[in-house]
Amino acid sequence: MNLFSLSATFPRALAALTLACAALAPAAQAAQAATPAEQLAGYTAQAGAPASPARGQQLFTSKHGGEWSCSSCHGAVPTQAGKHASTGKPIGAMAPAFNPERFTDPAKTEKWFRRNCKDVLSRECTAGEKADVLSWLMTLKP
Amino acid sequence: MPHPRHTRMGRLALGLLAASGLALPTLPALADGNGRMVPLTPKYKEECSACHVAYPPSLMPAASWNRIMNNLPNHFGTDASLDPATVKELSGWINAHAGTYKRVREEPPQDRITRTAWFIHKHDEVSAATWKRASIKSASNCIACHTTADQGDFDEDNVRIPR
Numbered sequence: 001m002n003l004f005s006l007s008a009t010f011p012r013a014l015a016a017l018t019l020a021c022a023a024l025a026p027a028a029q030a031a032q033a034a035t036p037a038e039q040l041a042g043y044t045a046q047a048g049a050p051a052s053p054a055r056g057q058q059l060f061t062s063k064h065g066g067e068w069s070c071s072s073c074h075g076a077v078p079t080q081a082g083k084h085a086s087t088g089k090p091i092g093a094m095a096p097a098f099n100p101e102r103f104t105d106p107a108k109t110e111k112w113f114r115r116n117c118k119d120v121l122s123r124e125c126t127a128g129e130k131a132d133v134l135s136w137l138m139t140l141k142p
Numbered sequence: 143m144p145h146p147r148h149t150r151m152g153r154l155a156l157g158l159l160a161a162s163g164l165a166l167p168t169l170p171a172l173a174d175g176n177g178r179m180v181p182l183t184p185k186y187k188e189e190c191s192a193c194h195v196a197y198p199p200s201l202m203p204a205a206s207w208n209r210i211m212n213n214l215p216n217h218f219g220t221d222a223s224l225d226p227a228t229v230k231e232l233s234g235w236i237n238a239h240a241g242t243y244k245r246v247r248e249e250p251p252q253d254r255i256t257r258t259a260w261f262i263h264k265h266d267e268v269s270a271a272t273w274k275r276a277s278i279k280s281a282s283n284c285i286a287c288h289t290t291a292d293q294g295d296f297d298e299d300n301v302r303i304p305r
Binding site: 086111116 | 279
């Protein structure tokens with residue numbers, strides 16, 4: 001690309017970007033973006049106690065008297081793709097360092113904690129338990 | 143999927159209808175029993191294909207789908223609960239596109255697509271040993287063999303049975 005084409009492209013790209021941002025604005029309001037660290041801070045504040053990665057790992061890998069653990073679908077160390085225990089459908093890695101989409105949408109985080117804690121523990125998880133699990137996932141690095 | 147032999151003719155008919163501008167009101171009726179006809183909405187794909195393939199609504203009658211949608215917290219052994227607004231939105235779309243074709247009108251046992259008479263008939267050449275392969279695992283795992291099932295396309299031409 002020469003300088004001329006660059007200067008010709010730039011205003012168009014800028015216009016497209018502006019349009020894209022305008023189009024995205026309502027969606028961004030509906031689905032609040034957040035980092036894993038921000039969500040961990042939120043759960044920790046709700047729990048009123050610091051998170052424990054070791055407790056999180058314990059929760060994640062135990063069956064709690066039921067048929068499944070979180071690991072049944074996500075793997076014992078969720079740094080790579082898992083597999084749904086009944087349908088076999090691949091599930092992307094859970095650890096944020098291995099899958100940048102993870103824990104970026106608090107509504108989605110809440111939806112899946114609600115569903116999966118009911119499946120594994122037969123109840124919803126507390127804020128403290130969610131903080132523990134997330135803090136453990138955040139310790140997993142490449 | 144229920145009657146692949148009709149697929150090409152159906153597509154042609156749909157194309158002609160679309161060209162004549164008559165497609166919309168007749169589309170659901172034409173689409174019955176043929177997953178390819180109705181494009182799955184992004185919301186349906188997002189919410190209904192996280193754990194399994196997004197099954198086209200045309201594969202079961204509305205009564206079966208409504209029981210499923212009203213009981214998402216107990217969804218075939220897992221909690222698939224959604225917020226009420228999303229349930230309402232998805233149910234509306236599913237009802238508009240649920241199966242009404244005569245072979246799909248039947249409500250299968252346990253509201254399982256795999257228990258419909260047409261499904262059993264269509265898969266009667268598949269041996270019990272084939273179903274049990276690790277690469278297939280379950281009759282609900284459409285995409286193991288129907289390689290374009292995630293697009294709602296069950297055309298027989300795209301079937302590859304894995305070893």
